[in-house]
Amino acid sequence: MxxxxxxxxxxxxxxxxxxxxxxxxxxxxxxxxxxxxxxxxxxxxxxxxxxxxxxxxxxxxxxxxxxxxxxxxxxxxxxxxxxxxxxxxxxxxxxxxxxxxxxxxxxxxxxxxxxxxxxxxxxxxxxxxxxxxxxxxxxxxxxxxxxxxxxxxxxxxxxxxxxxxxxxxxxxxxxxxxxxxxxxxxxxxxxxxxxxxxxxxxxxxxxxxxxxxxxxxxxxxxxxxxxxxxARAYHDGFMAQYADDESVVAFRWRLSSGHPIHDICDLYAGADLYGLGKGIFPKDKIPMLPAHPHCLCHLEPMYKEELEGKKEKDNVEQGGREFIATLTQKQKERLLGVYGSREVKSGVSWTARARNYSNVKLESRLSKGKLKGSILKEIYSDIQNKLDWKKEFKVKCISTVKHFSKKHDIILSDHAVIRFISQKSGKGKRHFSEKELVSIWNRQPNYKESKNRLVKYYEDIAIIYNASDKVVISIVVRKGVKKTWEVI
Ligand SMILES: [Zn+2]
Incomplete structure (x- = not known):
C-alpha cells in the first residue's frame, strides 16, 4: 500500500x-x-x-x-x-x-x-x-x-x-x-x-x-x-468503518504492489477459500492482517450486489489445494517447506503446514463507539482551545454537542454547533429547531460537495458532513442549490 x-x-x-x-x-x-x-x-x-x-x-x-x-x-x-x-x-x-x-x-x-x-x-x-x-x-x-x-x-x-x-x-x-x-x-x-x-x-x-x-x-x-x-492499526481503523455496515458482506485480499516473495499472502489473494471467488473472505473470516512482519497487504470491501448468486461455503482445504496445484515446486516449498510440501501432497492439511497461516480471524480493536468517543474528544478540545470564546459559551457548545451525540447519534463539529446555537431569529430569518434538524438528518444525502463531503439539503437547510466519520461540518440556511454541489 x-x-x-x-x-x-x-x-x-x-x-x-x-x-x-x-x-x-x-x-x-x-x-x-x-x-x-x-x-x-x-x-x-x-x-x-x-x-x-x-x-x-x-x-x-x-x-x-x-x-x-x-x-x-x-x-x-x-x-x-x-x-x-x-x-x-x-x-x-x-x-x-x-x-x-x-x-x-x-x-x-x-x-x-x-x-x-x-x-x-x-x-x-x-x-x-x-x-x-x-x-x-x-x-x-x-x-x-x-x-x-x-x-x-x-x-x-x-x-x-x-x-x-x-x-x-x-x-x-x-x-x-x-x-x-x-x-x-x-x-x-x-x-x-x-x-x-x-x-x-x-x-x-x-x-x-x-x-x-x-x-x-x-x-x-x-x-x-x-x-x-x-499496518495493524490501519486494519483496525479500516475494519471499524465496516463493522456495522450491512451492505458490505465480504472483503477481497489485495497484495501490496511491492510483494517480492511468494508467501501465505499469495494464497490468500489467489485461492477461493469460501466459494465466493478468489481472494474473497466473508466479513467474519478474514485472516489476521498483517499476515507476517512487513506484510503490507490490504482489503477491499465487497458489497452484497457484487456477490449476488454466490453462497458462502467452507472451501478452505479444497480451495487451498487447488491454488497450491498451480504453483511451481519452488513456490510450494517456499509456502509449505520442503517436507511440508511432501506431507501436504500425501494428505496433511495445507493449513497445518503453510508458513504464517493463522486460524485467528481479523477483528478490529476499535469499536464504533470508541471511535465516536475519540472524535468527540477532539471536538471538545477544539472548542476549549478557541481563544476568543467566552467560558460560558464554550460550556454551552460542549453540552450541545454531547446532547446531539447522545440523543440523536449526530456528531456536530465546533463549527456546526455554533450554527445551531447562534441562529438569528426575527423577520426574514429561517430558524431551524432541533427536531427539524434531526428529521433532515434522517433523510438520504442528495448532493456531494467534495470527494469526502456529502450534503443533505431539504427545506432550505443544508447539513454538510464528512462521508467517512459522519461528522457534521456545517449547517447552512440557503435558498437554492449551490453551483458546486453535484447531484447524487
Ligand atoms: Zn501480505
Whole structure:
C-alpha cells in the first residue's frame, strides 16, 4: 500500500535525524574516555533517543489508524495498545523490548568494531614509546613486527584506496630508515606521519561503525515494530468503518504492489477459500492482517450486489489445494517447506503446514463507539482551545454537542454547533429547531460537495458532513442549490 509505505518513509527519516544526533554524542563521549557500554548508555540518555523513537512509532501507528478510517484522531485509543499477535504483548512491552534490543545491537556492533581500534591504539603507543624510550636497539628490532601487524590491521580500517597506499608508503619509509640505520630525527618524523595517518583511519572507522550500528542494526528493530504496528492499526481503523455496515458482506485480499516473495499472502489473494471467488473472505473470516512482519497487504470491501448468486461455503482445504496445484515446486516449498510440501501432497492439511497461516480471524480493536468517543474528544478540545470564546459559551457548545451525540447519534463539529446555537431569529430569518434538524438528518444525502463531503439539503437547510466519520461540518440556511454541489 502506497500510503502505509509513506508512513514508514517518514518514520525512517525521523529515525535518521535522531540517530545522527545519537551517533555524534556516542563518539563525543567515547573520545572523552568512556567505555563503549557507558558511552552508549549515556548518549541515549543525553539525547532522549528512546523517547523520540517511541514517540515516532506511536505517531506512525496513529497515522495508520487515520489512514484506515479516513479521518483524523487526536489520541491513540487505548485499544490499539492491546496485544494482537502471537507474542500476546501489550504495545508498551513491545516498545520496552525494542529499546533493550536496540541498545544491545548498538553496543555489540561497536564493540566488534572497536576491537580493531584498540589494537591500532596499542601499536600506536608502542611506536610512540619506541622513540621516546631512548633504547634504539630494541626499538629498531621490534619495529618491523609492529609495522607488519599494522598493515594487517589497516585493512580492517575503513580507509580509501588512496589512504591505504599512503599508509603503506609511510610504513615502507619507516622500515627503510630502520634498515639503513638513518639518524633518529628523520625516523621520528616518519613515525609521526604514520601515527597521524593511523589516527585519521581510526576516526573514520569509529564514525562508520557508529553509523552502521545506529542507522542499520538498531534501526531495523524500530522500523519493524513501526511497520507492523501501523499496518495493524490501519486494519483496525479500516475494519471499524465496516463493522456495522450491512451492505458490505465480504472483503477481497489485495497484495501490496511491492510483494517480492511468494508467501501465505499469495494464497490468500489467489485461492477461493469460501466459494465466493478468489481472494474473497466473508466479513467474519478474514485472516489476521498483517499476515507476517512487513506484510503490507490490504482489503477491499465487497458489497452484497457484487456477490449476488454466490453462497458462502467452507472451501478452505479444497480451495487451498487447488491454488497450491498451480504453483511451481519452488513456490510450494517456499509456502509449505520442503517436507511440508511432501506431507501436504500425501494428505496433511495445507493449513497445518503453510508458513504464517493463522486460524485467528481479523477483528478490529476499535469499536464504533470508541471511535465516536475519540472524535468527540477532539471536538471538545477544539472548542476549549478557541481563544476568543467566552467560558460560558464554550460550556454551552460542549453540552450541545454531547446532547446531539447522545440523543440523536449526530456528531456536530465546533463549527456546526455554533450554527445551531447562534441562529438569528426575527423577520426574514429561517430558524431551524432541533427536531427539524434531526428529521433532515434522517433523510438520504442528495448532493456531494467534495470527494469526502456529502450534503443533505431539504427545506432550505443544508447539513454538510464528512462521508467517512459522519461528522457534521456545517449547517447552512440557503435558498437554492449551490453551483458546486453535484447531484447524487
Ligand atoms: Zn501480505
Amino acid at each position: 502506497e500510503s502505509l509505505n509513506e508512513i514508514i518513509n517518514k518514520f525512517v527519516k525521523e529515525y535518521g535525524k535522531a540517530g545522527k544526533v545519537l551517533s555524534e554524542r556516542i563518539i563525543e563521549l567515547f573520545n572523552q574516555g568512556l567505555t563503549i557500554d557507558m558511552a552508549v548508555t549515556q548518549a541515549i540518555k543525553d539525547t532522549d533517543f528512546f523517547n523520540i523513537i517511541q514517540e515516532q512509532i506511536v505517531n506512525s501507528i496513529k497515522t495508520g489508524i487515520e489512514l484506515g478510517i479516513g479521518a483524523s484522531i487526536t489520541y491513540l485509543p487505548n485499544e490499539i495498545k492491546e496485544p494482537w499477535d502471537a507474542s500476546a504483548m501489550h504495545l508498551s512491552t513491545k516498545l520496552h523490548g525494542a529499546d533493550i534490543e536496540m541498545r544491545k545491537r548498538i553496543v555489540d556492533a561497536l564493540q566488534k568494531a572497536f576491537k580493531v581500534n584498540e589494537s591500532v591504539s596499542k601499536i600506536k603507543m608502542a611506536l610512540y614509546d619506541g622513540y621516546h624510550s631512548g633504547n634504539a636497539v630494541i626499538r629498531k628490532q621490534k619495529l618491523p613486527n609492529y609495522l607488519s601487524e599494522l598493515i594487517k590491521l589497516s585493512r580492517k580500517l575503513d580507509l580509501e584506496d588512496k589512504e591505504k597506499i599512503e599508509l603503506l608508503r609511510l610504513e615502507r619509509n619507516a622500515l627503510r630508515r630502520v634498515k639503513d640505520n638513518k639518524p633518529d630525527t628523520p625516523l621520528r618524523a616518519s613515525y609521526n606521519q604514520l601515527i597521524e595517518a593511523l589516527e585519521k583511519g581510526q576516526n573514520k572507522h569509529i564514525q562508520n561503525a557508529t553509523w552502521v550500528a545506529v542507522q542499520e542494526k538498531s534501526r531495523y528493530v524500530a522500523e519493524r515494530i513501526a511497520r507492523t504496528e501501523s
